[in-house]
Amino acid sequence: MKVAVIGAGAVGMLLSAFALKAGIKVSLFTKREEQSIRLNHSGLTLIQSNQDNPETLSRGLSAQPISSWTTEGLDAVIVSVKQLHLDEVLGILSKKRIKVPVIFALNGMGHMEKAQVSLKDAPLYGSVLTHGAKRSTDYEGVIHTGKGTWKAGSWRGESETVEFLMKKLQEAGFFSSCEENIEKLMEEKLAVNAVINPLTALYQVKNGALLDNPLFKENARAVFKEITKVIPFKWETVERVIVNTRKNHSSMHEDIRLGRETEVDAITGYLLSLAEKRQVTMPLVSFLHHSIKGVERSYDDDR
Numbered sequence: 001m002k003v004a005v006i007g008a009g010a011v012g013m014l015l016s017a018f019a020l021k022a023g024i025k026v027s028l029f030t031k032r033e034e035q036s037i038r039l040n041h042s043g044l045t046l047i048q049s050n051q052d053n054p055e056t057l058s059r060g061l062s063a064q065p066i067s068s069w070t071t072e073g074l075d076a077v078i079v080s081v082k083q084l085h086l087d088e089v090l091g092i093l094s095k096k097r098i099k100v101p102v103i104f105a106l107n108g109m110g111h112m113e114k115a116q117v118s119l120k121d122a123p124l125y126g127s128v129l130t131h132g133a134k135r136s137t138d139y140e141g142v143i144h145t146g147k148g149t150w151k152a153g154s155w156r157g158e159s160e161t162v163e164f165l166m167k168k169l170q171e172a173g174f175f176s177s178c179e180e181n182i183e184k185l186m187e188e189k190l191a192v193n194a195v196i197n198p199l200t201a202l203y204q205v206k207n208g209a210l211l212d213n214p215l216f217k218e219n220a221r222a223v224f225k226e227i228t229k230v231i232p233f234k235w236e237t238v239e240r241v242i243v244n245t246r247k248n249h250s251s252m253h254e255d256i257r258l259g260r261e262t263e264v265d266a267i268t269g270y271l272l273s274l275a276e277k278r279q280v281t282m283p284l285v286s287f288l289h290h291s292i293k294g295v296e297r298s299y300d301d302d303r
């Protein structure tokens, strides 16, 4: 079996590493050519936690820049870029007809509707990932900062290949499964991200601080409560994700720290549009949304 992974960031490298461990061939498509050269030369390094010895995986791995995108010989495609790069990637993918399943490993909502329009022939899968991952600065690789689950489910069409892939990953020790009603799970994950990501980004703390610091916890609970006006979910779900990724910096925290645009539009922006449709007010979510957008705008002033 051979899968293409598009985006060699934290999640793309984490999924690639476990696919390689499961004996699956991986074509890893990078944005920058230098990264693919380094990956082909030195392999992909996986660090299971900050203490473990790094494991370097190269057997079955071939990296290439996205400019050389091809569908030849592929059984499935995994997209693991951020929301803001999705349009660019869909544009590239739609130039060649894809018939194999495409699985999206992105936070937020809205990308599946876009994919449905761009990719007419492929079975499409949404997914939710609660593993924590961080790019390593010492190696071309990834640190698995928190064990969670990867759940994928059909958005349009069915494919046995995806079932097989998830089973192989599960056997390799990466908790993965195929699920019914992925839309509901994605919405629930979005709700969890809307609690964790903006708060950790604004406070510049690891996820665990939202439970360890009583004042942050109180705020997190208040945001959670407000979100239940539009998405029903449990505080225990938020707590479980925080506990599993307690040492992780959320992806939004990293984006803000590095002065990058965040995925806030696909997370709190999505919630605010739901709130508007249902005519409910969400002052805390609105506050968080505008705070993150405001920080993004202030990058230019600081440079």
Ligand SMILES: NC(=O)C1=CN([C@@H]2O[C@H](COP(=O)(O)OP(=O)(O)OC[C@H]3O[C@@H](n4cnc5c(N)ncnc54)[C@H](OP(=O)(O)O)[C@@H]3O)[C@@H](O)[C@H]2O)C=CC1
Pocket: 006, 007, 008, 009, 010, 011, 012, 029, 030, 031, 032, 066, 080, 081, 082, 083, 085, 088, 089, 105, 106, 107, 108, 129, 130, 131, 132, 133, 134, 135, 248, 251, 263
């Ligand atoms: N990190 C985590 O713990 C978790 C992340 N997520 C979600 O997973 C998704 C991916 O996040 P994450 O891996 O952390 O993000 P990263 O920024 O680490 O990775 C995104 C990667 O996409 C690459 N990329 C951008 N544009 C293109 C392109 N046109 N072609 C090929 N590659 C491209 C980037 O390249 P370059 O580096 O060269 O810019 C980067 O390597 C996000 O939606 C995030 O919210 C979900 C759960 C946990």
Ligand SMILES: CC(C)(CO)C(=O)C(=O)O
Pocket: 107, 129, 130, 131, 132, 133, 193, 196, 197, 207, 241, 245, 248, 249, 250, 251, 252
């Ligand atoms: C699961 C969690 C909260 C891990 O940090 C995440 O999805 C993110 O950082 O975007």
